[in-house]
Amino acid sequence: MVLSSVLGFPRIGAKRELKKATESYWAGKSSVEDLLKVGKELRAHNWKLQKDAGVDLIASNDFSYYDQILDASLLFNVIPERYQKYSLPQIDTLFAMGRGLQRPATDSTPAVDVPALEMVKWFDSNYHYVRPTFSHSTTFKLNGQKPVDEYLEAKELGIETRPVLIGPVSYLVLGKADKDSLDLEPISLLEKLLPVYAEVLQKLLDAGAKSIQIDEPVLVLDLDEKVKAAFKTAYSVLAEKVPAAKLILATYFGDVRPNLDAVKGLPVAGVHFDFVRVPEQLDAAVEALSAEQILSVGIIDGRNIWKADLNKAVKFVESAIAKVGKERVIVATSSSLLHTPVDLENETKLDAEIKDWFAFATQKLSEVVIVTKAVNGEDVKAELEANAKSISARASSSITNDAAVQKRVAELGEKDTKRASAFAARLEAQKSLNLPLFPTTTIGSFPQTKEIRVQRQKLNKGEITAEQYEKFIEKEIQDAIKFQEEVGLDVYVHGEPERNDMVQYFGEQLKGFAFTQNGWVQSYGSRYVRPPIIVGDVSRPSPMTVKESKYAQSVSPKPMKGMLTGPVTILRWSFPRNDVSQKVQAQQLAFALRDEVNDLEAAGVTVIQVDEPAIREGLPLREGEERSAYVQWAPESFRIATSGVKDSTQIHSHFCYSDLDPAHIKALDADVVSIEFSKKDDSNYIQNFSDYPNHIGLGLFDIHSPRVPPQSEFEKRIADILAVYPKENLWINPDCGLKTRQWDECRKQLTNMVNAAKVFREKYA
Structure with missing residues (x-):
């Protein structure tokens, strides 16, 4: 048998x-x-x-x-x-x-x-x-x-x-x-x-x-x-x-x-x-x-x-x-x-x-x-x-097929995949941001507190109105901006209090997705995610992030990053279709995000981060035709999403928890990239990015840990990086978003990080 x-x-x-x-x-x-x-x-x-x-x-x-x-x-x-x-x-x-x-x-245990x-x-x-x-x-x-x-x-x-x-x-x-x-x-x-x-x-x-x-x-x-x-x-x-x-x-x-x-x-x-x-x-x-x-x-x-x-x-x-x-x-x-x-039986909606x-x-x-x-x-x-x-x-099923989306992808041309100017010209145009040497920023999210989750649940249950929830979110954004002012960061984020997950949030606003109530899978440790499910051709019915980003920019004169998740990451962190190629799904997502990026720029947001932490994850495991094709279409999808903006709009991206190939990152042609780095022990990893032509921030502390590195540890990390990387091109940032941390941890971690950046800013003044 x-x-x-x-x-x-x-x-x-x-x-x-x-x-x-x-x-x-x-x-x-x-x-x-x-x-x-x-x-x-x-x-x-x-x-x-x-x-x-x-x-x-x-x-x-x-x-x-x-x-x-x-x-x-x-x-x-x-x-x-x-x-x-x-x-x-x-x-x-x-x-x-x-x-x-x-x-x-304590009295009974050592530190x-x-x-x-x-x-x-x-x-x-x-x-x-x-x-x-x-x-x-x-x-x-x-x-x-x-x-x-x-x-x-x-x-x-x-x-x-x-x-x-x-x-x-x-x-x-x-x-x-x-x-x-x-x-x-x-x-x-x-x-x-x-x-x-x-x-x-x-x-x-x-x-x-x-x-x-x-x-x-x-x-x-x-x-x-x-x-x-x-x-x-x-x-x-x-x-x-x-x-x-x-x-x-x-x-x-x-x-x-x-x-x-x-x-x-x-x-x-x-x-x-x-x-x-x-x-x-x-x-x-x-x-x-x-x-x-x-x-x-x-x-x-x-x-x-x-x-x-x-x-x-x-x-x-x-x-x-x-x-x-x-x-x-x-x-x-x-x-x-x-x-x-x-268990699918837990899905009642x-x-x-x-x-x-x-x-x-x-x-x-x-x-x-x-x-x-x-x-x-x-x-x-x-x-x-x-x-x-x-x-x-x-x-x-009619849910699966959308002729308009298929037509847009079929008409994809070179004009859709390149910025108007090379990086040098863009860098010159971006001087209007008035950034100091070693600009400091975070990757995007701030702590998702219990109160945020409670208010989101109340909205979902109809216990508060959409207007009440929006006012709550605006107050959270104000608090996040005040926090960044106090810490002394240079480029702000709005903190993403309105977002449940960096992929689910977007999928919920895109056509072609389905969602679960209890479809949790483990990402690491106690971090679980509910991947959206791509069930059909993908398009964007209306703006997804413009309202919150525009509001955040109105609260502060500092540059405020618009925050999006990239097409490859949305694809990889969803359950993808198995009846259409991943390339086509990524291109559909890219065009939807291109519309969002352009709308953010039109709303006055001049720094836009499109995160692609899954781009290395999607790399086929073996050398060969499949991998060669991927390293073409994956970065191209990112460029489709980001290439419609002016030179003066600064495009960022972020990557983490993979052994990255600088060639793949270079192919994105982002103005600034941030990369998880705090637990990398090999100095060769810095050397890998020593000739990266655009700007880069190698993450300086582990956002998955409550540990607060002392300022001296930050300074050593920065010094190690500067031994092989040009000071003019270096940004200072954490490994990843701070969603899972507590506010008191963030304050201590970021304060030490910013103070370390100031030490080097004064040194090279």
């Missing part, structure tokens, strides 16, 4: 129970016991849900209080000394590494002041992982036994699970050398790490685990020969040390074919492939397997919310069965369902026609099971017919 498998399930809870529990613990409002209790309840619920749905192979150790890669670092004792010296409880060490920790001394580890995007998703950080002094050893404990926890509930671990090669490749060990190549630590992996595997076997999922997602990247060879080393050692372990090696998010030589012959029980992303790799995948190895067929999309075409999926699995036999096939999700909302097109994580369990039943010869005719009806209805 063919078995069904789910590679992982969302851990956040259908009603964001994990967010509430962790933030309550961080705030000191609940105990660690309270937090652990919520975690245990969520795990039990998720396992039971999958068992009741009929899933055969259910993942355990897919739960985390912050991030699964950070969990692995804690498990393997990859804890830099700066965290170990405080002798914190394990859960607090985890959180300190993930978000930093700063607290004063703690430690920044977070670097956080970066998980491949091409909007999930962020905490990057493992290695040094010459890293000593691998088991620090607890979380995978075993959670396997036994499920077993006590009568549920057999398949524990999941990040693979040893991927774990090292996804990490980096610490700032005091920059000559260290992480993959060189493999020999020291493998005995600890073997110890975990043996403990899982002793606990009764029948099979173990080992995720090696780096197999979809361009790998050098040293890394490819590491797979042979790693799995040969593990097979020798733990010969009874039945390992299923899992890949996802891309094409494994260029690295199949690293997979072929590995002593593992089977290999999982993502056939949603790359269905054409089936023949090569089968050829790489031995006559005994299992083929796990990832055919239900773990990354998007559209219903699977189940009839098509059944045919694909049947083609796999024809190649290897029924006894060697598993039907699976393409990846963990971490990237999808928990979605249009019924549109809702019928979706499948969230809970519904995807049924999809996996239906496909499995179909290929096993069970009667699921009614389910397949209902699915076919939904697929057909979506394709022919």
